[in-house]
Amino acid sequence: MGVPIVSRLLSGDRTTGTNLLPTGDPEWLRVVVETAAEGVILTDATGAILVFNPACEKLFGYTPAEAVGDNVRMLMPSPFVEQRGEGSRRGARTAGIGREAVGRRKDGTIFPLELSVSETVCGGAPLYVGILHDITERKRGEERRRELIDSLLAANVERGHFSHVASHDIQEHLRMVLSFGSLLSLEYGPRLDDKARQYITLSLRAAQQMRELVDDLVEYDRLDASSSSRRFDAGAETALVLEGLKDRIAAARAGVAVGGLPKLSGNPVRFRRLMQNLLGNAIKYVPPGVRPEVRVSAEEEGEFWRFCVRDNGLGIDPDHFQRIFEPFKRLHPRARYPGSGLGLAICEKIVAGFGGRIWVESAPGAGAAFCFTIPKKGRAP
Amino acid sequence: MKTAQANILETPALNAPILQPHGWPAMDIAGLDPPEDELQVLVVEDDDADAYLIRSALKRNPRVSQMLLAHDGIEALELLDAGIATPHIAIVDLHMPRKNGFSLLVELRCRPKADFPAIVLSSSAASADGARAKLRGADCFLTKPDSIEELHRLLSNAMANI
Numbered sequence: 374m375g376v377p378i379v380s381r382l383l384s385g386d387r388t389t390g391t392n393l394l395p396t397g398d399p400e401w402l403r404v405v406v407e408t409a410a411e412g413v414i415l416t417d418a419t420g421a422i423l424v425f426n427p428a429c430e431k432l433f434g435y436t437p438a439e440a441v442g443d444n445v446r447m448l449m450p451s452p453f454v455e456q457r458g459e460g461s462r463r464g465a466r467t468a469g470i471g472r473e474a475v476g477r478r479k480d481g482t483i484f485p486l487e488l489s490v491s492e493t494v495c496g497g498a499p500l501y502v503g504i505l506h507d508i509t510e511r512k513r514g515e516e517r518r519r520e521l522i523d524s525l526l527a528a529n530v531e532r533g534h535f536s537h538v539a540s541h542d543i544q545e546h547l548r549m550v551l552s553f554g555s556l557l558s559l560e561y562g563p564r565l566d567d568k569a570r571q572y573i574t575l576s577l578r579a580a581q582q583m584r585e586l587v588d589d590l591v592e593y594d595r596l597d598a599s600s601s602s603r604r605f606d607a608g609a610e611t612a613l614v615l616e617g618l619k620d621r622i623a624a625a626r627a628g629v630a631v632g633g634l635p636k637l638s639g640n641p642v643r644f645r646r647l648m649q650n651l652l653g654n655a656i657k658y659v660p661p662g663v664r665p666e667v668r669v670s671a672e673e674e675g676e677f678w679r680f681c682v683r684d685n686g687l688g689i690d691p692d693h694f695q696r697i698f699e700p701f702k703r704l705h706p707r708a709r710y711p712g713s714g715l716g717l718a719i720c721e722k723i724v725a726g727f728g729g730r731i732w733v734e735s736a737p738g739a740g741a742a743f744c745f746t747i748p749k750k751g752r753a754p
Numbered sequence: 755m756k757t758a759q760a761n762i763l764e765t766p767a768l769n770a771p772i773l774q775p776h777g778w779p780a781m782d783i784a785g786l787d788p789p790e791d792e793l794q795v796l797v798v799e800d801d802d803a804d805a806y807l808i809r810s811a812l813k814r815n816p817r818v819s820q821m822l823l824a825h826d827g828i829e830a831l832e833l834l835d836a837g838i839a840t841p842h843i844a845i846v847d848l849h850m851p852r853k854n855g856f857s858l859l860v861e862l863r864c865r866p867k868a869d870f871p872a873i874v875l876s877s878s879a880a881s882a883d884g885a886r887a888k889l890r891g892a893d894c895f896l897t898k899p900d901s902i903e904e905l906h907r908l909l910s911n912a913m914a915n916i
Contacts, residue, residue: 552899552901553803555901556807556810556902559902
């Protein structure tokens with residue numbers, strides 16, 4: 374239907390010599406149009422579709438019978454018709470190669486397409502040939518590439534983020550304050566009176582607290598990044614943590630008992646940090662004069678291991694069970710129990726990173742059990 | 755060798771003159787023990803404050819009798835090549851302009867005369883930096899601590915063990 378119209382129109386013009394096709398049998402043209410992988414549409418000046426090839430049927434869902442005679446506007450919500458009209462008025466040829474447009478299928482769905490339009494005159498009337506193809510896949514690829522670039526840029530910005538650049542500088546300045554403060558104390562302390570020595574001590578203590586806070590903030594921030602994962606022995610890692618805590622354990626005369634702990638999948642450095650914070654808290658938060666007793670155990674619970682760190686310390690009011698895992702939420706004055714207020718928030722992030730959860734069971738004056746679960750098989754990627 | 759001459763610091767015997775970095779307070783050396791070992795230490799450090807701290811720690815070490823300061827790897831090599839510095843030990847910072855610590859360590863290993871041990875003292879705590887430094891011939895890798903007492907202890911231990 375489409376092609377005979379073409380051959381009729383065009384062959385009709387052969388006599389006037391305005392035929393744009395090579396002379397001879399236009400049968401080859403029919404073959405080209407019918408078998409082209411690209412959509413071919415021919416319209417007249419009003420936008421009425423004269424030719425609608427099989428590739429167009431694949432693109433739009435209309436049969437040529439349905440499409441021919443209708444306006445091309447139905448296929449492209451912002452069609453080339455208007456642009457074409459513009460060009461014609463100006464008398465210029467609206468040849469446009471590789472323009473992007475939106476196509477609308479018979480079922481109403483839309484898709485991105487690329488089209489090239491050329492204009493000619495046939496039998497005194499303008500004729501427009503559009504070659505179209507579906508660029509959905511290309512658009513999807515572009516989207517994916519854009520997302521990848523965005524995430525790479527974001528990661529790059531992350532490098533300039535507080536935790537990577539400014540915090541290093543802050544830590545360096547703090548090191549200078551602490552170093553020269555200690556030098557001042559060492560070289561001039563003996564010549565100063567008690568008040569002056571106290572001023573120095575208080576200044577250095579504040580600088581030391583800043584130091585710990587910045588270090589904890591950097592760590593808390595860094596936990597957002599994904600980390601390497603391997604099989605490790607929770608027992609061996611916990612033993613390392615206890616070795617690192619041995620001075621504090623000795624000073625508090627604490628007793629720490631560790632049960633059999635399983636092998637896990639994940640980041641052992643983060644697991645050590647988790648245990649260090651929990652064990653450190655268990656030793657720290659005891660009433661004055663009480664010897665801390667800490668018990669670490671692990672039990673199977675379905676797909677998970679449930680770890681518990683039990684202590685005989687101050688205990689926690691149930692009202693605060695959720696609060697304590699929030700950053701900077703402290704329950705006690707800093708003067709009595711030092712710390713940045715990030716320890717449990719860091720624990721929560723680490724446990725979440727492992728794919729588990731953490732909670733506390735406690736009552737005031739009755740000690741506390743900090744429990745957390747870790748999947749046996751490691752976190753699903 | 756104008757640059758080299760201007761940057762020599764010496765911790766001398768008790769009654770010898772002390773050359774100071776410009777603007778820094780005179781270092782009080784009264785009451786310190788005389789040197790036992792007469793070690794000459796070459797310090798390569800671009801930050802004057804850190805250089806002062808290292809000097810404060812070293813002057814408390816009875817084994818050290820002389821300290822020379824270079825502000826980066828280029829100056830260090832100039833002092834060595836001119837024969838001005840003949841150190842028994844070097845303390846090297848990592849991140850310096852013109853030639854950093856990593857690059858200097860490699861250069862030292864290529865100079866047969868520079869066969870003294872090198873202690874890297876860096877503000878970095880990154881184990882990767884430690885590994886890189888050791889691969890380039892550093893004898894140990896230390897992270898700059900927060901107090902002068904700790905710095906003194908770290909350097910004394912490191913120098914005793916080399």
